[in-house]
Amino acid sequence: MFKKILFATSATEACDHAARVAFDMARRYHAHIDVFHVLGVPTRGYSQVVVDLTTGDEVTLDDNYRDLVKEEIRSYYDHQIQTTDDFAITVTIGHPHREILRIARAEKPDIIVMGGSTGASGSYAHKKAATGSTFQRVAKAAHFPVLVINRPAASFWGGFSNVVFATDFSDAADHAFAFAFKLVKELNCEFHLFHALDITCFQTDNFHTQDTIDDQIRNAIAQIRFRYVSKMGDFKPYAMEVWEGIPFVEIVKYAREKQADLIIMAYNTRQTDDPEASIGSVAEQVILRANCPVISINRSVGKE
Amino acid sequence: MNKKILIIEDDPAVADYLTTLFQDNGYVTFSAKSAHEGIELARKEHPDLITLDLELPDEWGPRFYRKLSADKDLKNIPVIVISGLSGIKYAVSKAVASISKPFDRDELLKLVREHLA
Incomplete structure (x- = not known):
């Protein structure tokens, strides 16, 4: 049922509960897990200068920076990655929802796992009252089931029964x-x-x-x-x-x-x-x- | 008769600490390292209160609680969630309280007394 999981993450605290579920599913159902992160949005067109979505800084993208971000994600999820031996980490640039849909079309996962709102924009009240726009756009257009964990309380079940x-x-x-x-x-x-x-x-x-x-x-x-x-x-x-x-x-x-x-x-x-x-x-x-x-x-x- | 507390905790250091804390305050304790063992002990001993770690080797805490609440003899036992994970407050919706590790012993004892009164 779940042999291939695409876990789309901001690699921040906002996705911690989604990570708990995604890695638990990977371990429980012996699935391959793709940890997918969009690190930044190009400042224009195909520019190599991107706005890092985590820090908000403009950075010049090269292989070193990409590897650095991959390593950060590897260490952020180190504890959970140790529970699976079948994983990959992919980082890319672009608008998150488009890139998630793009990799999903290419990889054809059994399920896409996401957190709810990352709270990346808008006022505090707005963040708490709305699901993330990335999630909304992915859920609307994805050709695959999308599993969302918006609250920490939703992440403590471990498997489905x-x-x-x-x-x-x-x-x-x-x-x-x-x-x-x-x-x-x-x-x-x-x-x-x-x-x-x-x-x-x-x-x-x-x-x-x-x-x-x-x-x-x-x-x-x-x-x-x-x-x-x-x-x-x-x-x-x-x-x-x-x-x-x-x-x-x-x-x-x-x-x-x-x-x-x-x-x-x-x-x-x-x-x-x-x-x-x-x-x-x-x-x-x-x-x-x-x-x-x-x-x-x-x-x-x-x-x- | 002394009230009985079932401690469900897989970390032996925390389980020992809780056991000593509760026994020093006049409670009878039982300890389980897993959800399965916890359910078995609950059925055998009918504790007056359960402290529940969320992340257990065989099951997560909410799944243990689901089994507990499906048993008519056990479903009304008050449960206090004790966990080091973040965002635990609503993990077991019918838990009487939740406490984050590291916890304050007096705060925990106060909660226990309130729910065993």
Whole structure:
């Protein structure tokens, strides 16, 4: 399932919890791990003068500087690298999201692992309330599953055995289900299929009675059976639930209640294929708040 | 009857320190080096409180807690997380407290007393 991991990192504290999960996965699943770092953005065009993303200084890029950064990353992750003998460190220049997508297309990893916000720009409040823009751009365009660990609290599980799949019944969610089901079968996990019935519109819309909500919950359960359970054959360790509320809150609460070690959900589900479209706010909020790693799947996953 | 504390800690120096600290303050202690051993001891001894290291040789702390909370006889035992890792505060969402290593012995004893009162 996870034989090749692309760990995209700023090699700073902001990615420490993502590193914990990435290296743990590499060790646990005997995977090759590519530690990938974009060290700077060229000042213009193909200039060799780059702005170092860690220090903010302008530096002239040559092999020595590249080797120096590689060595710094090697020593930063020294403790974790010792747990695996199958790793590579790659550094490059460019805009981080483009370079991550570029190496992913070339290397075809089973999964891309990233931290959330590195807090590299913007005010403190903004940093805490938004996922990283690099992550957003990668998750939107990647043809591979993207696993994000935004909070340190999400990084202490070690492996996957209890997985929540959150669906909104979109086509993109069907892609996410296909990935999730493959994962739970191969890794022998408990599987929780979950839908959050969005009742936030009820505040401005016509008032809905509890009977209406209960009917919608029953319909959603029937949809879960029809769309997903019917494709699961004789797979038994699963449960399904529908809760009403604010979707991202309910998904995070459900995962916490089940003590899930992974959430899988579609990304940007209601959006078009337009790469400039804004990201799916439910997925973003779940990533920000979850107590476990979140894998986001967009509709291009599996197309390469 | 003295209250029982289960110490789940793989570092023998820390485990010995905690054992001495708790015994000197009138508690009965049991010590486990792994999550598996911890669950077995919890089932056998039914401790009144558990101190839990996060990074154990066989499992991470949250996974131990998941097993603990799945057992109806053990699920209400208060757990204090003690770890040297950063960002541990919310690692076990239902833990009663979390303390970073190196920890203050008085602070830990205060927490233990509060939750065993």
